[in-house]
Amino acid sequence: MEVINGIVMDRKNGTQELPTSFYENTDFVNTWYLMGSPLPVTLILASYLLFVLKIGPALMKNREPLKLQNVIQFYNAIQVVVSCFLLYVCVRMMAENGLLPKTCVMETEYNRRSLTAAMYYYLVAKLSELLDTIFFVLRKKYNQVSFLHVYHHTLMVVVTWTALKYEPTYALLFLGMLNSFVHVIMYTYYGLSSIPSLTKYLWWKKYITSMQLIQFVLILTHFLVACVTSDCKPSYIMIVSMSVNVFLFLYLFGSFYIKTYNKTASAKAEHNKQIKMNNEAKNNLYEMDKKLYQNGKNDKIDDDKDYTTASITVNDTYRIRFNMKTNKLAKN
Incomplete structure (x- = not known):
């Protein structure tokens, strides 16, 4: 064992592992809203899934779809602002510590507070994005309530909460930064598309999916490189879960892109x-x-x-x- 800045570093087989004391020093996270126990978030996700898959469609079966135009415009504007804020927070912290720092960023109290706060803001944003699906159901746009959509929204809440609770690591900051940037573009598009007079000018929808695919490749590449170069490597559980889910997202989003845009291109060519x-x-x-x-x-x-x-x-x-x-x- 080696002591660095008063913190015990455990070495196994010649490699330096992330010290458990880093995580013990983030116990203050447990006092934050929704973070003391997994029960509140579990209930939120259970209610979300129950509504969008069962209760919502049954409730709207014999009703006209709700317009919600003003609500959706306001919601998308808020999401753009939130995504810009998250992007700023992530960029500022990465400017201070670098894209791929070799040393353990989490060894200082300032960085521990900054990183966990950024992850908590990100968790709140992911919870608010569950409204996407609820709006689809209320507007009876059931084709939008796909497995990809529901799985993606649910998983992002689970992964963010779990990482913040048990293993907040600097290697995830790049993910938050890149995802927030994509969401600025995405929610700007959604907001503009809710205005009928602007719909004909929005030609760049398919490029949002392309950006999401590129995003997943960059996130996985950065995360794996960080695992190799950093003195404080994430746990094997996080490495495996991150890799599996990114590959799954690549497959699901890739399939969606092919079915949606290649089919449209073929139909247009035939026409x-x-x-x-x-x-x-x-x-x-x-x-x-x-x-x-x-x-x-x-x-x-x-x-x-x-x-x-x-x-x-x-x-x-x-x-x-x-x-x-x-x-x-x-x-x-």
């Missing part, structure tokens, strides 16, 4: 192809009509005979032309 074929068919008919007219003008008509030229359209591409022979009208 454009059909329009092109229709235009070509119309051009062909126009050329045929010109030829029919010219042929009618060039046909030699006997003095005692009268011919009428006619055509029948079979479909958009083919037309049948024929001549009808009629007797010349008698002159009085």
Whole structure:
């Protein structure tokens, strides 16, 4: 064992482990609202799942969907402000300690207080984001209440609360910073899309999903590098759970991107192809009509005979032309 700044550092197999005293010195977290016991957060999540999966749809079954336009605009504006605040908090702390500090940032009281406060703000933000799904249910947009959406919102609350309670680590700060940045963009889009007159100008929805996918790759890369380079490595449980969930999110968000945007692109390409074929068919008919007219003008008509030229359209591409022979009208 080695003592650094009065704190015992345990070494096992030549590696330096995060000292338990760091976590013991964050016991003040237990006095914060919702942090003393897992019961309050468990009840919140249970109520959330029960409402969005059972009670909400049953309640709205025979009712018209609620508009909630003003409520949603206000909610999205608040989420943008909250995400900007979280981004500022994370950037400020990373500016003070670096992106990948080698030393144990949590060994000082100031950093312990700063990091746990940032994680607590993040937890409150994740709890408030549960309203996303509730609004979908009240507006009867059940297609938005997917497994990906519900799982993502639920898991973020569970992971954030657990990490803050049992293992607050600086390696998670990059996650909070990057996720807050993405949420600034995302909730700005949602807020603007709730204004009907602006909908046609919002062409960048699919790029939000692309940003989320890039976000997961960067988060996992940073976390694994931090685990290798830092003197205070996260526990193996955190490393495994973080890796598994990031890969799962990559799969779920990747599948959503392919199904939503590749399908849309294919449908649009097919639609454009059909329009092109229709235009070509119309051009062909126009050329045929010109030829029919010219042929009618060039046909030699006997003095005692009268011919009428006619055509029948079979479909958009083919037309049948024929001549009808009629007797010349008698002159009085």
